[in-house]
Amino acid sequence: MLELRRLDVAYGRRAIVEDLSAGPLAADTVTALLGPNGSGKSTLLKAVAGLVPLRGGQVLLDGRDLADGGFAQRARQVAYLPQSLPAAVHLRVFESVLAAAHATVGSLRAQAADTGAVMALLERLGIGHLALHYLDRLSGGQKQLAGLAQALVRQPRLLLLDEPLSALDLNHQFHVLDLLREETRERGLVTVIVLHDLNIALRHADRCLLMRGGRLLAEGAPRDVVTAETLAAAYGVRGRVETCSRGLPQVIIDGLAVSLPPLSPPMPPTP
Ligand SMILES: Nc1ncnc2c1ncn2[C@@H]1O[C@H](COP(=O)(O)OP(=O)(O)OP(=O)(O)O)[C@@H](O)[C@H]1O
Numbered sequence: 001m002l003e004l005r006r007l008d009v010a011y012g013r014r015a016i017v018e019d020l021s022a023g024p025l026a027a028d029t030v031t032a033l034l035g036p037n038g039s040g041k042s043t044l045l046k047a048v049a050g051l052v053p054l055r056g057g058q059v060l061l062d063g064r065d066l067a068d069g070g071f072a073q074r075a076r077q078v079a080y081l082p083q084s085l086p087a088a089v090h091l092r093v094f095e096s097v098l099a100a101a102h103a104t105v106g107s108l109r110a111q112a113a114d115t116g117a118v119m120a121l122l123e124r125l126g127i128g129h130l131a132l133h134y135l136d137r138l139s140g141g142q143k144q145l146a147g148l149a150q151a152l153v154r155q156p157r158l159l160l161l162d163e164p165l166s167a168l169d170l171n172h173q174f175h176v177l178d179l180l181r182e183e184t185r186e187r188g189l190v191t192v193i194v195l196h197d198l199n200i201a202l203r204h205a206d207r208c209l210l211m212r213g214g215r216l217l218a219e220g221a222p223r224d225v226v227t228a229e230t231l232a233a234a235y236g237v238r239g240r241v242e243t244c245s246r247g248l249p250q251v252i253i254d255g256l257a258v259s260l261p262p263l264s265p266p267m268p269p270t271p
Pocket residue numbers: 011016035036037038039040041042043044264265266267
């Protein structure tokens with residue numbers, strides 16, 4: 001399980017994530033990380049992945065501080081998919097997934113050598129036919145699916161995905177979410193996905209974390225986190241969660257509740 005204890009993350013002197021505690025998030029569960037633009041979701045995910053240093057706090061995976069294990073151990077346990085993949089990687093999809101598998105260590109290396117397993121994963125993601133295509137010639141959605149394959153092939157314990165559905169059409173969004181839930185359950189992963197679509201979070205996540213201004217506003221079951229109150233407090237909209245004719249929760253937005261303060265600007269570049 002994953003536990004975040006009193007995390008502080010800053011860029012330079014500007015605090016982005018402040019005193020954030022969450023979890024424990026159990027293995028076998030998919031957690032949606034929600035929040036408005038600039039609330040610190042990506043920064044939090046990068047800090048958990050070890051790509052941005054913590055100014056304070058601990059990330060505990062199965063009770064052990066990830067910072068204690070060193071880079072190789074963290075790489076073996078954690079797979080992180082960034083919001084946007086590097087634009088110009090001139091590798092074939094198949095090669096890139098194999099390279100991702102080889103980047104990890106230990107027993108995974110043997111599995112990585114199994115080209116059949118890589119092909120099977122690409123087929124499951126619906127991109128088997130793109131195996132020999134170059135990454136830098138794919139569409140945005142196809143590239144996102146290849147990125148997912150690179151993360152999944154590493155068979156991590158903790159899977160961190162930053163907006164993995166943003167370029168996918170409706171069919172692929174559902175397909176990928178089903179696959180992620182399946183992988184999470186079958187392999188006992190802790191999966192955290194940054195999402196903007198609250199209906200997807202309500203329908204597919206086991207838990208939700210809702211951020212606002214670098215802090216945690218709510219945590220719990222999706223129906224308890226996405227409410228009229230939190231829609232107003234986090235997003236500044238008037239809305240409600242209703243149950244559709246098939247018994248599924250559905251967010252309905254009625255309008256703006258309050259005008260939100262402007263998004264905080266990024267740090268000025270250092271001279
Ligand atoms: N590398 C960086 N250097 C300095 N400031 C940064 C950097 N990356 C992000 N920030 C700032 O940190 C704040 C939080 O950004 P972050 O990307 O974590 O938010 P987010 O919730 O993921 O937003 P979005 O939903 O728009 O992707 C923003 O004000 C952003 O300008």
